[in-house]
Amino acid sequence: MYSEKVMDHFRNPRNMGEMKNADAVGEVGNPVCGDLMYIYIKIKDDRINDISFQTFGCGAAIATSSMITELAKGKTLDEAMKITRDDIAGSLDGLPPIKMHCSNLASDGLRKAIENYRAKQKKE
């Protein structure tokens, strides 16, 4: 079903948990549909200095959440905006087709977080 990489991230999620002092958070999914993802970011010099996630969802949702935190950490915001679903799935050695469509939300979550951060910046 799942690759070893997916199982590794599922069993040992990286950067898991709420971030109290985050600069922004991105939310995607809906618990009614079985997935809800929060991506927290802390920004320094237009780079993702710290990142964490909270996820309600299946194994794929958890593993993709964990993976995006690894992929995004240290990247500039512009670079991070370009991370795609396929990038995440690829880094995890693939996802079952059905999961590609429905639980692979982490890149959207990160993008939301960055957009929220930028919107906040503008307001300030």
Next chain:
Amino acid sequence: MYSEKVMDHFRNPRNMGEMKNADAVGEVGNPVCGDLMYIYIKIKDDRINDISFQTFGCGAAIATSSMITELAKGKTLDEAMKITRDDIAGSLDGLPPIKMHCSNLASDGLRKAIENYRAKQKKE
């Protein structure tokens, strides 16, 4: 499928073969339907003195033909007329239901032979 009695009569049919000097013959069945039976009789003092059969048909048809020759031999014509399909099947320790209906023609054959004999007698 068949009882041991049926198989015995099938393997070792009694009184089998054409009877050249028969007093009468009864024919039943139709090769188009898969059964044709001839019952030959020789009469003495209103009794069946000799009897034989020829049969084109399945195992049950052959066994019932053989059995009726045993049942009828020595009987008066009136007695022989009363032999039924059930008598034959019973003497053979039963027949498969489907065969009761379709291949159990021997009593009809014997009755035909007797009727033919009596018709002939009347004419003479």
Next chain:
Amino acid sequence: MGFKMKYVYLDYAATTPMDPEVIKEIEKHYRETYGNPSSFHKIGQNAAQILEKSREIVASLINAKTDEIFFTSSGTESDNLALKGVAFKNKGRGNHIITSSIEHHAVLHTCQYLEKQGFKVSYLPVDEYGLIDLKELEETITNKTILISIIFANNEIGTIEPIKEIGEIAKKHDVIFHTDAVQTLGKVPIDVEEMNIDLLSASAHKLYGPKGVGLLYIRGHGVRKGWGNYIEPLLHGGGHERGLRSSTENVPGIAGFAKAVELCKRSMKEESEKLIKFRDKIIKEITENIEDVYLNGHYTKRLPNNVNLGFRYIEGESIILSLDVEGIAASTGSACSSKSLEPSHVLLAIGQKPEDAHGSLRITMGRYTTEADIDYFLEKLPPIIEKLRKMSPLKNGKKYMFDPTYEINHHH
């Protein structure tokens, strides 16, 4: 028993390991009874005899007559044959079918198909325990009703329906009564006479028998007073199973089914006592020691081997995946583990919110389940729940903990 690795299998409702005696029985027939029962010669007639002996054994478990048992290839096929066979045969008599909202897909999707063919189907709602309302059932019957199909015991939540009472109502109104007993046969006593069951579906692989063998009990072998022949075949062909199910009979598999039935008959009482003990232990331990958990289904009107628990704030697939990592096989009603991507229609029917329906865990036990298995499961589960809840943004009562002013976008 052939478990390749140390693994605690708690998914007996999905399918059971085969009993070694059943395997032995089938293997024997694989070698000896290879004939086609339609063949006239000894090899064929020998197979025909085994077939009829098996029919007898199976019939006796449910107090049926031998000629009322029709072998099929699965529970699904039996359900399809029962519903379509009765519906199409009795179009002229009526076009109304009554079923429940918690049927297995084999009945549910067949009903939906029949609706497309012009039949009207009433889906009875159920209460929070999954029980249909008998009064409502009776009120739903019209003079167009030809068939009532109600699952005997539900495969997800284990609720046992009031079958005998349904049978009485069906009889009173001269409506044919089918029950899907795929999860029930061999676990709970069934008496088709006492319960007025007209049609009953079962499947061998749920009771330690082989996959690919099912049965449909058909009262009066398909003939009913005032109706005549009341069921037509689904598979046309050589006229096997007295014209109601053509295909060369799977004699070795059927003999294996019969062996499985024999074993169930022998051990049902003892086994169900053991399983009820385990079941109630799991329910007690977990509901006492874990927060925000609830039992799905009924406390007592319940299959001996079924536990179905809802865990708030977390999702079912991640629970069973975590259990799998620990060497425990379980199941969930979560959409994420199903092909349809919809949460269990059964959990929704008992009134659950969709987000809660995603968090269900089904534990089903059986013949080879030991107290040690249960203890192992009870040891492994709590930290899994705790870890997943730590990961989840959902918490008791409040969903959005960070900043409620952020706009919420829903996917789909």
Next chain:
Amino acid sequence: MGFKMKYVYLDYAATTPMDPEVIKEIEKHYRETYGNPSSFHKIGQNAAQILEKSREIVASLINAKTDEIFFTSSGTESDNLALKGVAFKNKGRGNHIITSSIEHHAVLHTCQYLEKQGFKVSYLPVDEYGLIDLKELEETITNKTILISIIFANNEIGTIEPIKEIGEIAKKHDVIFHTDAVQTLGKVPIDVEEMNIDLLSASAHKLYGPKGVGLLYIRGHGVRKGWGNYIEPLLHGGGHERGLRSSTENVPGIAGFAKAVELCKRSMKEESEKLIKFRDKIIKEITENIEDVYLNGHYTKRLPNNVNLGFRYIEGESIILSLDVEGIAASTGSACSSKSLEPSHVLLAIGQKPEDAHGSLRITMGRYTTEADIDYFLEKLPPIIEKLRKMSPLKNGKKYMFDPTYEINHHH
């Protein structure tokens, strides 16, 4: 091999003994691969893998793609699924089906059922060898024709139809082409691409595999240019086999089918050479040494393992019963050995008189048939024929030898 008594089995067309390697394979999976492929955990996913591997093996035998193989429970179910699935799905497109007059009952009775549902079915006649006429086939196609279903090789007389040519005609007219290859798979090379076959039925128990497992090859897994989805399921339920055949998959049985296919692939060429030798030896010996006997079917366009002989003046059941007594299992097209009490429609279709159709003997050989078996049969048959002919009132040319003036009464 598991023959319990010394017995010469010459009824491989009815069903085959199982290959010991197949039994071993199934037994292994009975013990190890008991999971439900729909289950998410390891035990289930392991079963899912075996299922897909089996699909791959089976696909490769007929040059199909893996996702074009759909497992069913029998040849009969495959035939029903093919015919009903295409007919009902394409009602809007056309209502005409073409088949032959020598189909197996699984196709013939399904066609008769479809006629009752409003479809028009053309039953192509065959010549004295059992071959359809290609020109007639093409002329029978109308713009309402949706399906052509022609048996690959006939189960009674062994005649192999011109499948590739039929495939071309079907393709040219954009009609779906189904073939019942239940007697053919594993005996004669089949290439669904080269032969333009769209749907193909097969059954494991005819090639040393288990009973209760069949397959339907479905080109493009049910999607066709200009048609969209062209087939609908027969069994509704959990959506197994990509929605086209619900029921928990019989993984051990399917793995056994795959093993059987592997073995056939390996030995088909050698086996068929052996069987053709036996076949032609029987035909030669019997037609040379017994009077009033004739071959049914074609001399060369014939399954390697099939001999079908007609013996005048005697009836088939009594022949096979006599052979059975001698320890030889064979078959006949006689009505007396069938449930329908009608003589073989195949023999009638090749122009036989009913009284002759009753006297047929079918000998079908296989993997375990030896030269000694053939010799034993050739030794035992002539005295049987002689004895039965002596018993029969029918003789060369004249039926009534005693007194032609007696009145003839026919029963029925």
